[in-house]
Amino acid sequence: MVTRVALGTVFMVATLMIVSFTAIDEPARMAQFESGYHGRSVEAGAALYANNCATCHGPDGKGIAGRAPALNAADLYNGTRFREMGWGGTTHDYVYGAIAGGRPRASAAYAEYPQRMPTWSRDFGGPLRPDQVNNIVDFVMNWEETALLEVVAEKPSDFVAVGLDLKDPVLPAGDVARGEKLTQTYGCVACHMNPDMNAAPGPGWPAKYYSSGVSIAERAATRFTAADYTGKATSAEEYLRESIVQTNVYVVAPYAANIMPVIYGEQMAAQDLADVIAYLQTIK
Amino acid sequence: MALFKLHVPILDDIKTKGWRSALVTTVDQTVERITAGINVGEIRSILRGEAPKRPNPRVKPHADGFWMHMRPTFFHEQVMSLYPTFRLGWLTTYMLVFETITGLFLMLWYTPSPDIAYTNMLSLLSNVPFGLFMRDLHRLGAELMVMLVLLHMLRTFVTGSYKKPRQFTWFTGGVLLLLTMFLSFSGYLLPWDQLALWAVTIGASMAEATPVVGREVNLLVRGGADIGANGLLRFYLLHVFALPLIAFIFVGVHYYKVIIHGHSLPPGAEKVGEDTARKVPMERRLYFLPDVMTRELFWTVGWLALMVFMVTWGGWHAPLEPHADSQITPLHTTAPWYFLWLQGLLKLGDKVFFGVILPGILSGLLFVMPYLEVGPSRRYADRRIGLSIAALTIVIMSVLTFMGTPYYGVSSSPDQEVLTTLAPQTHPGLLRGTAYDELPVGEWVASGWNNAPSQGLQAVLELYNREIERYSDQLLNAKGKMSITEIQAGLKQVTMQVEWEDNGAHASEPVTVYLHRDSDYEH
Ligand code: HEM
Numbered sequence: 001m002v003t004r005v006a007l008g009t010v011f012m013v014a015t016l017m018i019v020s021f022t023a024i025d026e027p028a029r030m031a032q033f034e035s036g037y038h039g040r041s042v043e044a045g046a047a048l049y050a051n052n053c054a055t056c057h058g059p060d061g062k063g064i065a066g067r068a069p070a071l072n073a074a075d076l077y078n079g080t081r082f083r084e085m086g087w088g089g090t091t092h093d094y095v096y097g098a099i100a101g102g103r104p105r106a107s108a109a110y111a112e113y114p115q116r117m118p119t120w121s122r123d124f125g126g127p128l129r130p131d132q133v134n135n136i137v138d139f140v141m142n143w144e145e146t147a148l149l150e151v152v153a154e155k156p157s158d159f160v161a162v163g164l165d166l167k168d169p170v171l172p173a174g175d176v177a178r179g180e181k182l183t184q185t186y187g188c189v190a191c192h193m194n195p196d197m198n199a200a201p202g203p204g205w206p207a208k209y210y211s212s213g214v215s216i217a218e219r220a221a222t223r224f225t226a227a228d229y230t231g232k233a234t235s236a237e238e239y240l241r242e243s244i245v246q247t248n249v250y251v252v253a254p255y256a257a258n259i260m261p262v263i264y265g266e267q268m269a270a271q272d273l274a275d276v277i278a279y280l281q282t283i284k
Numbered sequence: 285m286a287l288f289k290l291h292v293p294i295l296d297d298i299k300t301k302g303w304r305s306a307l308v309t310t311v312d313q314t315v316e317r318i319t320a321g322i323n324v325g326e327i328r329s330i331l332r333g334e335a336p337k338r339p340n341p342r343v344k345p346h347a348d349g350f351w352m353h354m355r356p357t358f359f360h361e362q363v364m365s366l367y368p369t370f371r372l373g374w375l376t377t378y379m380l381v382f383e384t385i386t387g388l389f390l391m392l393w394y395t396p397s398p399d400i401a402y403t404n405m406l407s408l409l410s411n412v413p414f415g416l417f418m419r420d421l422h423r424l425g426a427e428l429m430v431m432l433v434l435l436h437m438l439r440t441f442v443t444g445s446y447k448k449p450r451q452f453t454w455f456t457g458g459v460l461l462l463l464t465m466f467l468s469f470s471g472y473l474l475p476w477d478q479l480a481l482w483a484v485t486i487g488a489s490m491a492e493a494t495p496v497v498g499r500e501v502n503l504l505v506r507g508g509a510d511i512g513a514n515g516l517l518r519f520y521l522l523h524v525f526a527l528p529l530i531a532f533i534f535v536g537v538h539y540y541k542v543i544i545h546g547h548s549l550p551p552g553a554e555k556v557g558e559d560t561a562r563k564v565p566m567e568r569r570l571y572f573l574p575d576v577m578t579r580e581l582f583w584t585v586g587w588l589a590l591m592v593f594m595v596t597w598g599g600w601h602a603p604l605e606p607h608a609d610s611q612i613t614p615l616h617t618t619a620p621w622y623f624l625w626l627q628g629l630l631k632l633g634d635k636v637f638f639g640v641i642l643p644g645i646l647s648g649l650l651f652v653m654p655y656l657e658v659g660p661s662r663r664y665a666d667r668r669i670g671l672s673i674a675a676l677t678i679v680i681m682s683v684l685t686f687m688g689t690p691y692y693g694v695s696s697s698p699d700q701e702v703l704t705t706l707a708p709q710t711h712p713g714l715l716r717g718t719a720y721d722e723l724p725v726g727e728w729v730a731s732g733w734n735n736a737p738s739q740g741l742q743a744v745l746e747l748y749n750r751e752i753e754r755y756s757d758q759l760l761n762a763k764g765k766m767s768i769t770e771i772q773a774g775l776k777q778v779t780m781q782v783e784w785e786d787n788g789a790h791a792s793e794p795v796t797v798y799l800h801r802d803s804d805y806e807h
Pocket of ligand 1 (some may be wrong): 369370371372373374376377380433436437440445446450453454455456457458460461464535538539542546547548549
């Protein structure tokens with residue numbers, strides 16, 4: 001009996017020890033399960049996307065002209081697109097809502113799509129279960145990182161950053177259309193194309209998004225001559241160039257310094273900067 | 285004032301006997317109350333391993349205590365070694381209690397609705413400390429309980445313990461066998477994953493063939509033509525309420541019968557035709573306190589340690605497949621292992637005969653066996669025929685179980701078989717288990733496995749090649765193609781296709797598997 005009791009006690013202590021070790025590892029284990037499950041959700045979403053979405057949005061999410069817009073594109077993740085729809089939540093929820101409920105009409109920016117986005121969730125009469133909609137959202141959101149970084153990824157090997165100077169190098173001629181695209185990929189639009197003027201962290205570009213009703217093109221043309229101007233620009237182009245590469249030199253009230261990052265001089269090539277400036281000067 | 289005078293006996297004791305003695309008396313009385321009759325002195329005597337005094341003061345709890353009155357005061361020492369019971373009945377009882385406790389924990393996090401059940405499982409595993417641990421223990425316990433019941437039945441057959449007067453004990457045991465299997469089976473559905481849905485669909489469709497009532501019973505249990513919200517709720521209520529309740533009642537009946545007749549002695553220990561289980565001579569008695577109790581606790585703790593070890597360092601985990609989907613029938617779904625023999629029987633032919641009538645007759649025979657097999661001797665030498673039939677039954681059941689698996693008599697095409705082995709629809713399989721970085725982007729062929737740039741890919745292609753060669757008589761000049769592309773950051777697409785010749789060129793339906801860097805199928 002003594003052996004039995006002793007051995008039983010050993011078993012009990014061993015069990016308690018294993019349980020304690022398990023307890024120590026629980027937070028890490030739960031986190032691992034969470035990320036593992038997210039991975040599986042993306043996988044399931046990929047299959048669902050291939051079967052249900054790829055025919056209109058393209059297998060690579062780049063969209064199909066006349067059918068459906070790109071999902072693998074910066075403007076979906078930097079907030080431009082959902083702001084245009086008047087959505088106040090996160091990108092994730094916007095994507096979920098669009099997939100689950102479909103779209104009663106195409107947004108103004110995508111008026112060229114005659115087919116409306118169908119409803120997918122069973123909750124609204126669609127064919128998919130809510131968890132499947134979640135899988136697709138996880139898959140779509142998995143594009144976010146690369147879509148936003150696309151510009152960086154496209155940089156050629158002989159890339160030369162434009163730097164911080166206002167005159168050197170001399171900028172080549174700008175391409176307005178490319179400039180407009182770049183403002184999306186660099187994420188400028190998230191702050192500067194926000195219809196909600198009071199909520200936007202930066203001044204809106206179009207006249208209708210700015211408090212005094214003046215567009216960025218007009219503001220740039222005159223501001224460098226203003227009495228309280230503290231920068232070094234001597235032309236509208238230089239003023240815009242300065243505002244982009246040396247963001248804190250001159251900040252217009254009521255906006256605060258250090259909101260707009262001082263990174264674009266390093267990220268943009270001379271051509272990029274020229275294109276963006278050319279585009280800004282066309283905004284009404 | 286006398287009206288408010290409090291009577292605190294210990295104060296009186298302290299006054300008359302002094303601190304020490306008063307305290308000792310109080311502790312002693314308290315212990316005696318808790319143990320329903322054993323005082324501190326007796327506990328010390330037990331711990332010192334002393335023989336009990338006469339009359340034995342250690343039988344008092346059996347008379348006074350509720351729990352102890354269910355247990356005999358002593359057993360014959362010959363039924364208390366490992367043989368003849370192997371503790372199987374005790375461990376089964378323990379599993380029933382164990383499943384109740386772990387099950388209660390799981391119930392806290394579970395809602396029986398197809399909309400949310402699977403999500404509940406995910407949050408149990410990702411947000412509840414010890415959620416995985418409890419789920420694994422509950423699932424492992426369920427599987428072990430079925431095994432223990434079967435082994436326990438086998439042992440009572442082998443030792444001839446079902447013979448007169450214990451026929452009814454066996455009969456109630458039969459009821460418990462069915463209850464255990466259905467408890468386990470009803471729990472199978474609850475996670476609401478593909479495994480659950482299809483295993484239960486297969487199980488339920490076997491019952492569908494029952495003449496006359498099959499369809500009705502099925503509708504009643506499933507709550508509709510398919511298993512949906514109603515079916516899940518019904519299975520849930522069976523699993524957490526009805527079946528456990530009946531099981532507890534029947535364990536009571538069963539154990540009552542065991543006690544009434546006494547544990548049967550080893551067959552060789554008594555004369556043929558005699559049953560001396562209830563006449564235990566003084567010198568052969570083993571008292572419950574402390575000998576039997578410590579033995580039982582020892583087995584309980586040992587068994588618990590084994591299970592805890594298995595679900596932690598042993599790496600045993602309850603499976604969780606993708607969300608249940610009635611539109612997607614996975615290739616090669618099987619019933620739970622203890623019903624595979626039925627699935628095997630069904631492959632032999634007619635659904636009604638092999639699926640219902642034959643198993644019905646067999647289980648009926650199992651129940652009434654003790655009333656038909658009435659040979660007086662329990663000795664092995666006198667029961668050669670019976671023991672041979674038992675051995676034969678085990679062999680037949682094993683063969684039928686094998687026949688129930690996809691390895692026997694499956695009708696799908698060899699190219700699909702090959703691809704399903706690599707990327708099974710019922711469990712993760714080798715491809716999904718391979719690390720993300722071990723699957724380099726590119727076009728690969730199975731036969732070139734030797735030159736694969738990574739070990740992981742090499743293992744996958746080697747299996748691919750081996751499977752193709754297995755079917756080389758049907759897949760002539762076959763080529764197993766595998767293309768791996770990275771379609772998103774951290775997401776690869778693996779597409780496989782088998783090409784072969786047979787009066788012209790053929791190609792299988794391509795099978796595509798997506799693999800995310802984090803998906804971690806190993807855990
Ligand atoms: C939930 C399922 C079951 C439980 C909890 C259970 C429990 C027990 C216990 C505690 C004992 C006494 C100890 C021992 O013999 O190991 C026992 C004895 C017995 N059981 Fe079971 N049992 C179950 C299922 C079965 C089944 C399926 C059968 C056979 C069809 C069966 C037939 C017997 C018989 C004949 C005895 C008497 C053994 C003897 O006197 O030596 N039991 N059972």
